Amino acid sequence: MHSLSIEHVSKSYTLDGAARPVLKDITLHVRRNEIVAIIGASGCGKSTLLRLIVGLDTDFHGSIIRGSKGAAPARVGMVFQDHRLFPWLTVEANVNLAFDSSDISPSTRSDKVRHYIDLVGLSEFAKAYPRQLSGGMAQRAAIARALAQEPDILLMDEPFGALDSILRMRLQDELLSIWEKHRLSIVIVTHDVEEALYLADRVMVMEPNPGRIRDVFEVALPRPRDRGGVLLSTLKKRCMELLI
Structure with a gap:
């Protein structure tokens, strides 16, 4: 059963009087209790997609259903790269x-x-x-x-991007511990391929101009995962080939 359904979503901005496409025909279904990582080059629309999912921007084509069709909308929480705490x-x-x-x-x-x-x-x-x-x-x-x-769905936009590598790994493990306790769905945007593969059940690779899906694949590895393991390294190589 899906906790989030994104179907044929496209998004454009107006620049100098002309429409500039940012997202093109994005379709993704996130299962309940699943972690999906979204990776891709800067400017491919990853953060824009999260803004559409959470409802910060409603000007788009296509359909975004939070929760199961016909049921009450799923609750959505969001964590940004900067903490945005009130000082x-x-x-x-x-x-x-x-x-x-x-x-x-x-x-x-x-x-x-x-x-x-x-x-x-x-x-x-x-x-x-x-x-x-x-x-x-x-x-x-x-x-x-x-x-x-x-929330039923937790969206995370580069939540650990500004942290040093040791702290980043520690918080990745804490996030997995929270996920195991609460069994919520997580969609995380990241530039870090290793982070995506370490955390996610599936990885969505995007390409830019306009932002669109290049590939979506399963990370069929048991947890806890070996960051330096051969299987993870093999998947990293596949991701890098898609991104370059």
Whole structure:
């Protein structure tokens, strides 16, 4: 069963009075509890596609269905490359924003905030402000805020791109741990081929001008995956051949 259906989606911008196509005929179905990574050169429309999925941009052709057809729309959370925490609020208060439109009791709200902060390992920094956090900690706080919305689908736009390699690997493992506990669908945009292959069940390779799908393939490797393993290296070579 699909948690997300993207069917024949095309998107254009107007530049100097002329239409400039950004996405062309994108079709992708994301299964429930599946991780899909989207890779491709800069300018191929990866981030634009996420904006369409989450509903930040509604001017496109085609169909995007969040959830199963005929059912209630799936809840969607999003994590950006920069954490986008409000600097005047603590970690606790930033995560608490996820419940502003809910009618749950204050005590339940407090328990949920604590749960998601604990989930990303920031319980000792709940009262800290973003300026008091490292880059990795701030990104974990942003993930906690997105998860607090209890989404069925989590969209991630280069969430670890600004981090050093060691911290990036650590947060990749934390993300997989969260995914195993909550079994939500994840769509992650990344420039890092190794990250895509390490995290995803399937990888969608895009090419630019306009952005379109070049290939979609399964990463049929058991978890936990060996980052330096022969099978992962073989898939990396395949990805690089598609991207070059």
